[in-house]
Amino acid sequence: MTRLINVGAAQLGPIAKDESRESVVERLLALLRQGAEAGCDLVVFPELALTTFFPRWYTDDIAGHDHYFETSMPGPETQPLFDEAKKLGVGFALGYAELTPEGERFNTTILVERDGSTVGKFRKVHIPGHENDEPWRPFQHLERRYFAESDEGFPVWRGFDGIVGMATCNDRRWPETYREMGLQGVEMILIGYNTPIHYAPDPGQNALQGFHNHLCMQAGAYQNGTWVIGVAKGGTEEGVESLAQSAIIAPSGQIVAQAVTTGDELITASCDLDWCRHYKETLFDFARYRRPEVYQRITTQKGVIEPPDASAQDNS
Numbered sequence: 001m002t003r004l005i006n007v008g009a010a011q012l013g014p015i016a017k018d019e020s021r022e023s024v025v026e027r028l029l030a031l032l033r034q035g036a037e038a039g040c041d042l043v044v045f046p047e048l049a050l051t052t053f054f055p056r057w058y059t060d061d062i063a064g065h066d067h068y069f070e071t072s073m074p075g076p077e078t079q080p081l082f083d084e085a086k087k088l089g090v091g092f093a094l095g096y097a098e099l100t101p102e103g104e105r106f107n108t109t110i111l112v113e114r115d116g117s118t119v120g121k122f123r124k125v126h127i128p129g130h131e132n133d134e135p136w137r138p139f140q141h142l143e144r145r146y147f148a149e150s151d152e153g154f155p156v157w158r159g160f161d162g163i164v165g166m167a168t169c170n171d172r173r174w175p176e177t178y179r180e181m182g183l184q185g186v187e188m189i190l191i192g193y194n195t196p197i198h199y200a201p202d203p204g205q206n207a208l209q210g211f212h213n214h215l216c217m218q219a220g221a222y223q224n225g226t227w228v229i230g231v232a233k234g235g236t237e238e239g240v241e242s243l244a245q246s247a248i249i250a251p252s253g254q255i256v257a258q259a260v261t262t263g264d265e266l267i268t269a270s271c272d273l274d275w276c277r278h279y280k281e282t283l284f285d286f287a288r289y290r291r292p293e294v295y296q297r298i299t300t301q302k303g304v305i306e307p308p309d310a311s312a313q314d315n316s
Helices: 021-037 062-068 079-088 169-173 175-182 203-224 273-283 310-315
Strands: 004-011 042-044 091-099 105-112 118-123 156-159 162-168 188-193 227-232 235-237 240-242 247-249 255-258 265-272
Touching: 004 021, 004 247, 021 042, 021 079, 021 265, 079 091, 091 188, 105 162, 105 188, 118 156, 118 162, 162 169, 162 175, 169 188, 169 203, 175 203, 188 203, 203 227, 203 247, 203 273, 227 273, 247 265, 255 265, 265 273
Parallel strands: 004 042, 004 227, 042 091, 162 188, 188 227
Antiparallel strands: 004 265, 091 105, 105 118, 156 162, 227 247, 235 240, 247 255
């Protein structure tokens, strides 16, 4: 038996600071229609797919960027995307900045089924960057100023005839992200990202951005027997060069489709969800081989605690 889902990774190129929501939604609609023509059941858009990556600028008032946030989803400007998806019978995942009625700000992704119903909502857990103005940087990464860390963890949902989870950008670098969902039987993880190639705290990592991007997603896919769909907003946006290289990754860890441009581009793959069983029920049979009793540090310790220095103990 095979459970095939045709997936499109809808990479975006740069979004200008002054580009309107209506203009961006038109770009999303074009990619959604391409997905429909290609027979996609699901089209996945990147993190913060409706706006430029605004955390690169500092505002004295934390509400100074609130015009980049969505107060409802769908809202007046995004409703056409929901309407078209329902008309075409194509579901989608969309990353956006969420401002709640309580005034909380989250980096959020919503998953919508082929009939237009909402499957689930994920709020980013691992928020990178810094909180305060650091003008020494060539550009800033103030996600920790403008977004709260989610305490909702990594849920999964039944949708698209399988078990689907979501993560956002920096979440993809943490093995716990995949394992939390793997322990819930996840079969496909949708990950949007905006990743600048220049990393100010350690420029030595710049040349490895593409390698690290695929490394963590491929490892997460293989070690948890799941498909991973990684989708970028890439290219040079407001003077900042960001990684593209969107990829569809199989439960084997192999990349089965990859973007070749840094602009708006749709890549597709037919994903057999039953392929996940080859790994979930053999090499990574969690119920048989996992040893949670020896993994206690993972949930009880935050920072690194090194062992004592043996020579110092001897001298004492």
